[in-house]
Amino acid sequence: MHGKMRSILTMLGIVIGIASVIVLMSIGQSAQNLILNQVQGIGSNLVFVIPGGSPNGRFSSPAAAQGIVITSLNQRDADAFSREASVQAVVPEVRGQGAAVYKGNDVTVSFEGTTANYFTVRNMMPASGYPFTKSDVDSFNHVAVIGPALAKTLFGENISPLNKTIRVKNLSFRVTGVLPAKGTGAFGIDQDNLVIVPLSVAQNEMLGIPYFTDIIVEANPAYDTNFVKSRITFILRHNHGVTDPNKDDFTIQTQEDVLSLLGNITSILTLFLAAIASISLIVGGIGIMNIMLVSVTERTREIGLRKAVGATERDILEQFLIESVLLTFIGGLIGIALGALIVGVVYVVLSSFFSFGWVFAFPPSAVALALLVSTLSGLAFGVYPARQAARKNPIDSLRYE
């Protein structure tokens, strides 16, 4: 190709295309890592029991997640789980919303009613103060552990919330502990604005319901979670009188299920981003094709000469294909370097200005894909100009002015 400037300008399209593929795949991967880390942060060996079946398989949302109130999970189920050797701990939960008030400050919050082992099982021990105890739950004590953001909203920076009394849904609660800052959880629950109260109080005095929103089961470390899942399935079918597995009125998800589901979702997202980025690759490829066509016309006499001295059509085809692939391959390499630079800058900015726990991810698969795609685009967009070159008649080409 004549002129380095023209080659560089031609490559620019591929460079930008590849850089955007790299950046988007890398950011997708980082987002995936971030989400998966948060899910893993919930605690390991956990099995989630949600009321309502999910008849279309585990990737459809259970009825509970669609806002349908299902009342099938109850204390009898929780007690049966507790008797299982493969189960280490059982944490029933109920959820609701209400106003939290301290002095003049008034804010709507989500509250959770649960048992004392919630804090260890969910890996949510208060950062200051204490969790409530089994006897608090048994005795219907009005005690609460609150999230750090809520503590700040209600009490401000300087007042310790510990042992202060707040009102939630018009009931008074003594604050015994404040949770560590965790940010918004994997399921969109803002853990920093949560109020956690004894299960007994929430069920009977705040919500007036005998059933549970969900039950979290911690597997005995000596047992595989899938075994626990099968035991729980057996117990629930027995307790609920289900004979047809397709008519289960509950859904059980292990953390692995959740991770693989989220992994799938974020992978699809990443691919989708990469697909969008590849549009710019097509534009870049058309640029390559255009410039190669110009080059073929300019080099008509050269092609004529090469054919006269013995080059076959195949030789000429190969020569021009190699040139276009070389252009896109070098463009791809530069694009990868540029993409890496952008990803690095994004990482530095996000990790210095936001407390996201953003992870630097530069997946080798993205590099491999980028190189493959840039080479293929060189081939795809080089074929037409190369064929034009190969088919030139040597007699006319030698006389071309």
Added chain:
Amino acid sequence: MIEVRDLKKEYLEEETSTRALRGVSFSIKKGEFVSIMGPSGSGKSTLLNILSFLDRPTGGSYTFLGKSIDERDDRELARVRNEDMGFVFQAFNLLSRLTVYDNVEIPLLYSKIPAAERRARVEKAVRDVGLEEKLHTETGRLSGGQKQRIAIARALVTDPNIIFADEPTGNLDSQSGEQVLEILAALHQRGRTIILVTHETNTAEFANRIIRMKDGLIESDTPIVRSPRANGHSIK
């Protein structure tokens, strides 16, 4: 080496057809130096294109080295052009941004000659035309005469049986033209077959036989007898 019988070439363009060659017959033996002369439109370029396997005839027969052009496919024509034929053009057709070395090497890139031997051959070919000091100069910087000598080196590098020279002095001043013709004459002395196409009588007379063409036919086919004087060329 070359056998041509009743060779015809007709170009079809839309409704009209042009008969560029209307039945041409001759033969050329190994070691001959033949000039093909004629005014433009006489068919000499068409004849050269066919003889050099750049084009195929539409009638008659052409046998090169004992095998008819009709029995050879395009790949074989390319191979023969590469191995057995050398080309010198009026417009040199050098790649001006490449060096002398790279230009002369081009035909060898399409043969199966190993790199080490390529180097030796390129150097020898450039030495043979007396431009070894320009080996790594870009051909764009050479004078016209030097360019044509490099083009001859490129034609020689595959050690061909025959060299086709199409108006090789057409773009040169008389002194450079003479130099080029002397190189061709020297090649002929060493036993090389040369076919020279030209419309200048002076140039044609460097050969030992002149085929004159007119209107797609051979007008005359005359041998030249050299006088004993070193520089003298005259028609018998």
